[in-house]
Amino acid sequence: MINHATQLVQPRPDSVAVRITIDDELGLLKQDPPLEVHVDRVQTTYVLINLLVNAIEACTQAQTAEPEVRIQLQRHPSKPYVVLSVIDNGPGLPAGDTEAVFKRFFTTKKKGFGFGLAICRDVIDRQRGQIHAQNNPTAGCSFTFCMLVQSEEAEEETRLRENAADQMLDEETTR
16 A cells, blocks of 8 residues: 555656655564555555645645655554654644644645545544644654554444444434
Protein backbone atom coordinates (compact mmCIF):
# COMPACT_ATOMS: atom_id res chain seq x y z
CA MET A 1 0.00 0.00 0.00
CA ILE A 2 2.76 2.46 0.92
CA ASN A 3 4.92 1.62 -2.08
CA HIS A 4 1.90 1.80 -4.39
CA ALA A 5 0.94 5.26 -3.09
CA THR A 6 4.48 6.63 -3.44
CA GLN A 7 4.72 5.33 -7.00
CA LEU A 8 1.46 7.07 -7.91
CA VAL A 9 2.61 10.50 -6.68
CA GLN A 10 6.19 10.53 -8.03
CA PRO A 11 7.30 11.99 -10.32
CA ARG A 12 4.81 14.79 -10.79
CA PRO A 13 5.39 16.90 -13.89
CA ASP A 14 3.91 20.01 -12.25
CA SER A 15 6.29 19.99 -9.28
CA VAL A 16 9.95 20.10 -8.50
CA ALA A 17 11.62 16.86 -7.53
CA VAL A 18 10.58 16.03 -3.99
CA ARG A 19 12.46 13.25 -2.25
CA ILE A 20 10.16 10.71 -0.59
CA THR A 21 11.69 8.38 1.96
CA ILE A 22 10.19 5.59 4.06
CA ASP A 23 11.33 5.33 7.66
CA ASP A 24 10.55 1.82 8.94
CA GLU A 25 13.09 1.32 11.72
CA LEU A 26 11.15 -1.60 13.21
CA GLY A 27 10.93 -3.43 9.88
CA LEU A 28 7.13 -3.57 9.95
CA LEU A 29 7.00 -3.72 6.15
CA LYS A 30 9.32 -6.74 6.08
CA GLN A 31 7.71 -8.87 8.79
CA ASP A 32 7.07 -12.50 7.95
CA PRO A 33 4.23 -13.22 8.18
CA PRO A 34 3.22 -9.70 7.17
CA LEU A 35 1.62 -7.48 9.77
CA GLU A 36 -2.08 -7.25 8.96
CA VAL A 37 -3.96 -4.03 9.66
CA HIS A 38 -7.72 -3.60 9.78
CA VAL A 39 -8.26 -1.18 6.87
CA ASP A 40 -9.94 -0.85 3.54
CA ARG A 41 -6.83 -0.88 1.32
CA VAL A 42 -8.33 1.27 -1.44
CA GLN A 43 -9.63 3.96 0.90
CA THR A 44 -6.50 3.98 3.03
CA THR A 45 -4.35 4.25 -0.10
CA TYR A 46 -6.47 7.29 -1.03
CA VAL A 47 -5.72 8.80 2.39
CA LEU A 48 -2.01 8.24 1.96
CA ILE A 49 -2.00 9.62 -1.61
CA ASN A 50 -3.93 12.71 -0.46
CA LEU A 51 -1.45 13.35 2.36
CA LEU A 52 1.54 12.82 0.04
CA VAL A 53 0.15 15.10 -2.69
CA ASN A 54 -0.62 17.81 -0.12
CA ALA A 55 2.92 17.56 1.27
CA ILE A 56 4.51 17.65 -2.19
CA GLU A 57 2.38 20.64 -3.23
CA ALA A 58 3.17 22.50 -0.01
CA CYS A 59 6.91 22.00 -0.48
CA THR A 60 6.68 23.03 -4.15
CA GLN A 61 4.59 26.15 -3.56
CA ALA A 62 6.82 27.28 -0.71
CA GLN A 63 9.87 26.71 -2.91
CA THR A 64 11.54 24.70 -0.16
CA ALA A 65 15.27 24.48 -0.92
CA GLU A 66 15.51 20.69 -0.50
CA PRO A 67 11.93 19.44 -0.45
CA GLU A 68 11.48 16.17 1.35
CA VAL A 69 8.54 14.05 2.45
CA ARG A 70 9.13 11.25 4.91
CA ILE A 71 6.74 8.40 5.62
CA GLN A 72 7.35 7.09 9.12
CA LEU A 73 5.91 3.76 10.23
CA GLN A 74 5.77 2.69 13.90
CA ARG A 75 3.84 0.52 16.36
CA HIS A 76 1.81 2.33 19.00
CA PRO A 77 3.65 1.84 22.32
CA SER A 78 0.60 0.66 24.29
CA LYS A 79 -2.31 0.03 21.90
CA PRO A 80 -2.84 -2.43 19.02
CA TYR A 81 -2.21 0.15 16.30
CA VAL A 82 0.27 0.80 13.53
CA VAL A 83 1.05 4.52 13.32
CA LEU A 84 1.84 6.10 9.95
CA SER A 85 3.07 9.69 9.66
CA VAL A 86 3.59 11.82 6.55
CA ILE A 87 6.17 14.45 7.47
CA ASP A 88 7.23 17.31 5.19
CA ASN A 89 9.62 20.25 5.39
CA GLY A 90 7.29 22.74 3.69
CA PRO A 91 5.77 25.89 5.19
CA GLY A 92 3.66 24.11 7.80
CA LEU A 93 0.02 24.57 8.74
CA PRO A 94 -1.66 27.92 9.36
CA ALA A 95 -1.19 29.15 12.91
CA GLY A 96 -3.99 28.28 15.28
CA ASP A 97 -6.28 25.27 15.43
CA THR A 98 -4.66 22.41 13.50
CA GLU A 99 -7.96 20.50 13.66
CA ALA A 100 -9.49 23.11 11.34
CA VAL A 101 -7.71 21.55 8.34
CA PHE A 102 -10.04 18.52 8.65
CA LYS A 103 -13.23 20.59 8.36
CA ARG A 104 -15.15 20.50 5.11
CA PHE A 105 -14.44 23.45 2.81
CA PHE A 106 -11.27 24.44 4.69
CA THR A 107 -8.46 25.01 2.21
CA THR A 108 -5.21 26.92 1.93
CA LYS A 109 -4.96 26.27 -1.83
CA LYS A 110 -5.97 28.82 -4.45
CA LYS A 111 -7.92 26.19 -6.37
CA GLY A 112 -8.75 23.87 -3.51
CA PHE A 113 -12.24 22.74 -2.50
CA GLY A 114 -11.48 21.69 1.07
CA PHE A 115 -12.72 18.12 0.78
CA GLY A 116 -9.50 16.07 0.78
CA LEU A 117 -8.60 16.10 4.45
CA ALA A 118 -12.25 15.94 5.53
CA ILE A 119 -12.61 12.74 3.50
CA CYS A 120 -9.34 11.42 5.00
CA ARG A 121 -10.72 11.96 8.49
CA ASP A 122 -13.98 10.20 7.60
CA VAL A 123 -12.13 7.20 6.13
CA ILE A 124 -9.81 6.80 9.12
CA ASP A 125 -12.65 7.30 11.64
CA ARG A 126 -14.78 4.64 9.93
CA GLN A 127 -11.87 2.21 10.26
CA ARG A 128 -11.64 2.89 14.02
CA GLY A 129 -8.42 4.83 13.61
CA GLN A 130 -7.44 8.39 14.38
CA ILE A 131 -5.81 11.13 12.35
CA HIS A 132 -4.29 14.39 13.49
CA ALA A 133 -2.00 17.12 12.23
CA GLN A 134 0.71 19.22 13.82
CA ASN A 135 3.44 21.63 12.85
CA ASN A 136 6.96 20.32 13.18
CA PRO A 137 9.37 22.11 15.53
CA THR A 138 11.70 23.35 12.77
CA ALA A 139 9.80 23.31 9.46
CA GLY A 140 6.81 21.74 7.81
CA CYS A 141 4.09 19.64 9.34
CA SER A 142 3.14 16.05 10.11
CA PHE A 143 -0.09 14.20 9.48
CA THR A 144 -0.34 11.03 11.54
CA PHE A 145 -2.94 8.31 11.43
CA CYS A 146 -3.39 5.06 13.32
CA MET A 147 -4.55 1.75 11.85
CA LEU A 148 -5.89 -1.05 14.00
CA VAL A 149 -3.77 -4.22 13.90
CA GLN A 150 -5.77 -7.21 12.65
CA SER A 151 -6.89 -9.52 15.43
CA GLU A 152 -9.83 -11.74 16.36
CA GLU A 153 -11.07 -9.01 18.69
CA ALA A 154 -10.95 -6.42 15.88
CA GLU A 155 -12.86 -8.78 13.57
CA GLU A 156 -15.53 -9.45 16.18
CA GLU A 157 -15.98 -5.76 16.93
CA THR A 158 -16.30 -5.07 13.20
CA ARG A 159 -18.95 -7.75 12.82
CA LEU A 160 -20.90 -6.31 15.77
CA ARG A 161 -20.72 -2.77 14.31
CA GLU A 162 -21.78 -3.96 10.87
CA ASN A 163 -24.68 -5.96 12.33
CA ALA A 164 -25.83 -2.95 14.35
CA ALA A 165 -25.63 -0.72 11.26
CA ASP A 166 -27.56 -3.29 9.19
CA GLN A 167 -30.21 -3.53 11.89
CA MET A 168 -30.60 0.27 11.96
CA LEU A 169 -30.99 0.32 8.16
CA ASP A 170 -33.57 -2.46 8.31
CA GLU A 171 -35.55 -0.57 10.94
CA GLU A 172 -35.41 2.63 8.84
CA THR A 173 -36.65 0.90 5.70
CA THR A 174 -39.55 -0.82 7.47
CA ARG A 175 -40.93 2.46 8.84
